[in-house]
Amino acid sequence: MSAAIEFKLTTPDELTDLLDAIEAFGEAQDLPVRTVMTLNLVLEELVTNAINYGSGPGGAVVNVWAELRDARVYGCVRDNGVAFNPLEHRAPNIEASIEDRPIGGLGLHIVREMAQNLDYQRVGAENVLKFQLSVQEG
Template sequence: MPPALDITIPPDTEAVARLLDALEAFAEEAELPPKVAHRLAVVVEELAANVAMHGGSGPGAATFVAVTVRQQDGAVIASIEDDGRAFDPLSRAAPDTEAALEDRDVGGLGVHFVRQMTRSLDYSRADGRNRLVAVLDASG
């Protein structure tokens, strides 16, 4: 059976660093090509860091970030879940990367880059949890 990763961390930036170590170990065990391992790390780090930075404090804050990663049918599937207030980062319009810097809205570039690196990216909300599922090509 191919390796899988199942890890739950607190929603803080220090824990995201530990998550990256676990992702690196998963990529080695799964023998992912370096390009795929790098994309996986960038995608999961961005999504988990978003929870830590934007959903980890205040009313309705997340108390955990749960990450699962597995391989299936030529893809690497990463699921990032949290129990914070409802927020769909995919509902924001894509940033206008052609606009001058001073004319651009703040934020949104991380999710934009994640979309560019994944085959698909889907958001859902169920049972009081936000869930983002990112599908990446496993062949690089």
Template sequence: MPALSAKVSLNIESSPEALNRIVDAIESISLQEEWPPELLFTMNLVIEELGINIMEYAYGGDSGEAFEIIITSEPSELTVDLVDAGPPFNPLTDAPEPDTEAPMLDRPVGGLGIHLVKSMMDEVDYKRECDRNHLRLVKRREK
């Protein structure tokens, strides 16, 4: 029986090895909270995509910089907060919309990650506060 609420907070150093910590944390909370496999897949995909984006774009691949991921699992929804100290970047307004109608070979490499996140989550919100980017994702759980 899942708990009423569970919360995991990770301080992640920007490095390729950090992805393993993220995946392990998601797996752990998903087992504890009895997430269905499709929810685990969705959350893994979205959090990994955004974690990689933070490492590559906010910090330019610079190892040593850190960001925070907070995962809150409630009976009705999951909330993920990602906080980084990179330059201001609102993925909701600053990331160009990909041309999903163009043939695959004519599309530029990249650019689908944010589109994928927005399409898989129920809510995506951004704010800049205390010189940090705060991205909040909400995924409602099916009844």
């Protein structure tokens, strides 16, 4: 059996509504708190990047989808922004001191560490990033 949630955002202010919807989805599906927190963090990073850095000509439109199926969460973030493959973005040197590190990239690093089976495609005028999360007990 599967359960899914879909959400559309056009402004950063709607991010809180998305996170609330993910919390409600997790509660309705009896997901472990750790899984819900991971899903929230991954989606917050991806959506924030899409809205703040990749807005299309008419402003950002970000569609989020997540589905619980077979003890895994399958997620997808689609946006109308400029082409950007986050999987090609170089990982930050987390061993370097704060002073020596360039600004940015840590959020994408966190997403790559927390999510599995990341897949990016440019489909027409949209960025499409799919990912999976294991349902984590605890």
